[in-house]
Structures are given as structure tokens and as C-alpha cells.
Amino acid sequence: MDGAILKQRPAPQVIRCFAPSRLADDLLAEVYERLLKTGTHGFGVPTGCMEPAAQEHFLDQEQSVATGGRR
Known part of the structure; x- marks a missing residue:
């Protein structure tokens, strides 16, 4: 992962805490x-197997991470 991507999508704080x-x-x-790409982040099941409400929430999380917290 190059530096430009990390600047756009920083790792969550918990990762930074354990990765000095x-x-x-x-x-x-x-x-x-x-x-995030496999759809197993936070739910443990692929995105296509989720209920619609859970899938929508997951996609909001992914978009938020991809945009650095902005929607």
C-alpha cells in the first residue's frame, strides 16, 4: 500500500496503537x-449474505473508511 492511499485512508486508531x-x-x-474488500470486516460474513440493513451499514462504514471519515 503506497503512502498516497494511507493518507486518504488511514488505518484505524487501534491498528496504529499496536503498530509503532x-x-x-x-x-x-x-x-x-x-x-474491507472481502466484506468480512466487523460482521464475519460476506456482504452478499447480510440482511439489507446490515449490508447498508457495512457499506456506510466502508465508504467512511475509504474517504477518511467523510461520507
């Missing part, structure tokens, strides 16, 4: 990004 080095931060941010 830049390399660890980059690696954990990549894992977080993959979790």
Missing part, C-alpha cells in the same frame, strides 16, 4: 484493506 513502526503500520493497513 511504519512497516508494521503498512502491513496491518493492508490486512485491514483486504478485510
Whole structure:
């Protein structure tokens, strides 16, 4: 993950807390990004298997992360 993406989508604070080095931060941010893409972040099931309300909430979270907290 390059620096431009990390500036647009910083890793959550909990990841930064446990990743003091830049390399660890980059690696954990990549894992977080993959979790978002697979749809298993926070719910444990693929996005397509969720109830509509849960899926809408998940997509709001993903958009918020992708835009740095803005909708």
C-alpha cells in the first residue's frame, strides 16, 4: 500500500496503537484493506449474505473508511 492511499485512508486508531513502526503500520493497513474488500470486516460474513440493513451499514462504514471519515 503506497503512502498516497494511507493518507486518504488511514488505518484505524487501534491498528496504529499496536503498530509503532511504519512497516508494521503498512502491513496491518493492508490486512485491514483486504478485510474491507472481502466484506468480512466487523460482521464475519460476506456482504452478499447480510440482511439489507446490515449490508447498508457495512457499506456506510466502508465508504467512511475509504474517504477518511467523510461520507
